[in-house]
Amino acid sequence: MATAAAQKRPLPPQNKLPPPPAxxxxxxxxxxxxxxxxxxxxxxxxxSHHGEEEFAVRGKEPKDxxxxxxxxxxxxxxxxxxxxxxxxEARRRNAKLSFAFVYPDKRGRFVxxxxxxxxxxxxxxxxxxxxxxxxxxxxxxxxxxxxxx
Numbered sequence: 001m002a003t004a005a006a007q008k009r010p011l012p013p014q015n016k017l018p019p020p021p022a023x024x025x026x027x028x029x030x031x032x033x034x035x036x037x038x039x040x041x042x043x044x045x046x047x048s049h050h051g052e053e054e055f056a057v058r059g060k061e062p063k064d065x066x067x068x069x070x071x072x073x074x075x076x077x078x079x080x081x082x083x084x085x086x087x088x089e090a091r092r093r094n095a096k097l098s099f100a101f102v103y104p105d106k107r108g109r110f111v112x113x114x115x116x117x118x119x120x121x122x123x124x125x126x127x128x129x130x131x132x133x134x135x136x137x138x139x140x141x142x143x144x145x146x147x148x149x
Contacts, residue, residue: 030071038071040068040144041061042066043064043145052109053110056109061143070082070133072138075129076130076131095120095149099114099115100147101136101138103139
């Protein structure tokens with residue numbers, strides 16, 4: 001008899017909230033001793049990003065290029081420190097570095113996608129400082145455009 005009474009009880013209201021957003025798993029670290037680095041072509045510009053049209057003709061990319069050998073697990077903080085080695089403007093105490101990937105779309109036209117910003121003398125505690133290239137959607141062959149502000 002107890003089971004029949006339990007079956008007639010109304011069910012508690014169902015939770016109508018959407019499921020929590022999926023947490024992206026942290027990428028496995030790359031063994032930098034065993035994994036060959038990739039060539040990252042980095043273009044820096046003071047004040048703003050380069051225009052997409054400046055990348056339109058292969059071989060005629062902007063002249064202010066730095067070539068960095070790195071891995072897909074390199075963070076924006078690591079890249080900030082490397083840019084500071086070659087660009088004196090990036091060493092200013094209040095400098096901000098804005099990062100954008102430049103890559104061809106399906107029609108072959110170059111597009112730019114901003115992926116993060118760091119401060120020249122950050123302490124690595126900002127969320128974007130620790131974002132890795134791979135986490136941001138970097139693919140081998142993409143350019144990295146850095147605006148120093």
